Amino acid sequence: MYIIIAGCRKVGSNLARTLAEEGHDVVVVDSDEKDFELLGSGFNGMTLAGMPIDEDVLRSAGIEKADALAAVTDDDNMNVMISQVARGIFHVPNVVTRIYDPEREKVFRSMGLRTLCPTMLAVERIGAMLTSGSDAADGAREASS
Amino acid sequence: MRILIVGGGKVGYYLAKTLAPERHQLVLVEADERLCDKIVCEMTSLGVTLIHGDGTDVAYLRDAGVERADILIAATGDDEINLVACQLAKNYFAVPRTVARVNNPKNINVFNCLGVDAAVSSTALIADILELEVDWGDVNRMLATYAGRYRIKEATVSSRSAVVGRRTADCGLPPGTEILSLVRDQQVIVPVDGTPFRNGDHVIALVRKDAMDEFLGRFR
Structure with missing residues (x-):
């Protein structure tokens, strides 16, 4: 698959490396070139420095032929805008949006974005680990790693 | 609101x-x-x-x-x-x-x-306005070079004006005045001599410099 990842901080860089290792064509877009260092030397995808809300930048990243896009910059609003541009203007079939703020996540999920809220994921997981004893929760963690 | x-x-x-x-x-x-x-x-x-x-x-x-x-x-x-x-x-x-x-x-x-x-x-x-300025800059330079005695002037026809209902050719505009265009209901009209003025028309004209006050007076 041809996958664009917007944002190259911790999640973006790890996601890019993992997907590239699995053999996907990965392009990482970030406004700060220095963030690409997080990818490490073994990264065999492409990097593109530029504002990922800019249509021209996204075009250079090959968005017109992209199968999927992940919006994982550190800024919720930026992620929402990138995702809407990707879906609404470039018709990317699969777009995933990370939104930290749970309220905002609910709103944009109801507006049709495929969203993921790390805050609520952590809340649910940590809550489960605290209340259901260590075995079950740790087991879930083992399984997911 | x-x-x-x-x-x-x-x-x-x-x-x-x-x-x-x-x-x-x-x-x-x-x-x-x-x-x-x-x-x-x-x-x-x-x-x-x-x-x-x-x-x-x-x-x-x-x-x-x-x-x-x-x-x-x-x-x-x-x-x-x-x-x-x-x-x-x-x-x-x-x-x-x-x-x-x-x-x-x-x-x-x-x-x-x-x-x-x-x-x-x-x-x-701002880019639009600047572009307009550049365009008009050329026109102004042209006027200064070839028609130094003329200016492009705008006026709006008031309801009390004597020109309302009269044709552009015979409403007593100062000699040498050329009506370049009328803006009416957001449409730009290039008037021929027979076009009558209406109340509210926005007039753009080439006017002799020394007849500016007389020109504006006709539309008030």
Whole structure:
């Protein structure tokens, strides 16, 4: 698959490396070139420095032929805008949006974005680990790693 | 009208100041605490409610009375903030009209596609005006060189004017006057001698410099 990842901080860089290792064509877009260092030397995808809300930048990243896009910059609003541009203007079939703020996540999920809220994921997981004893929760963690 | 402005920087601040005397109910939401401190006294004295908070946060928007707002204007310097503020207002709180400042003119199209009612780009507006100046600059230079005694002049036909209903050729305009165009009902008309003037017509004409007052007088 041809996958664009917007944002190259911790999640973006790890996601890019993992997907590239699995053999996907990965392009990482970030406004700060220095963030690409997080990818490490073994990264065999492409990097593109530029504002990922800019249509021209996204075009250079090959968005017109992209199968999927992940919006994982550190800024919720930026992620929402990138995702809407990707879906609404470039018709990317699969777009995933990370939104930290749970309220905002609910709103944009109801507006049709495929969203993921790390805050609520952590809340649910940590809550489960605290209340259901260590075995079950740790087991879930083992399984997911 | 109940107007909610997101962003208290230069654009939002002056907008609030301009709208305040027109008896609108204004709420200004600004995320930067220091900026809030700077403008709070003036805003309060103008009757503008100032809220320190994130204008893309549902909770602060609710505090600002977004549910009763007639219009939301997102005027920050960040396009993604302006877009999200407008979308939350429109799609979640059902605000009837949303207006966004667009900082990067390339995003005008994006905003229009993504449901913002009006996308306003100051950069594009200024570029248009400057382009107009450049165009007119050429015309003015041409006039100075070839027709130094003439000026391009605009006038609006008033209801009391003697020219109303009379044809352009025989309404006693000063000698040498050339009517270049009429703007009527937002349409530009190139008049022939038989075109009668109507009340409210916007007239653009080439007029002799020494006949300027006489020209304007005919339309008053």
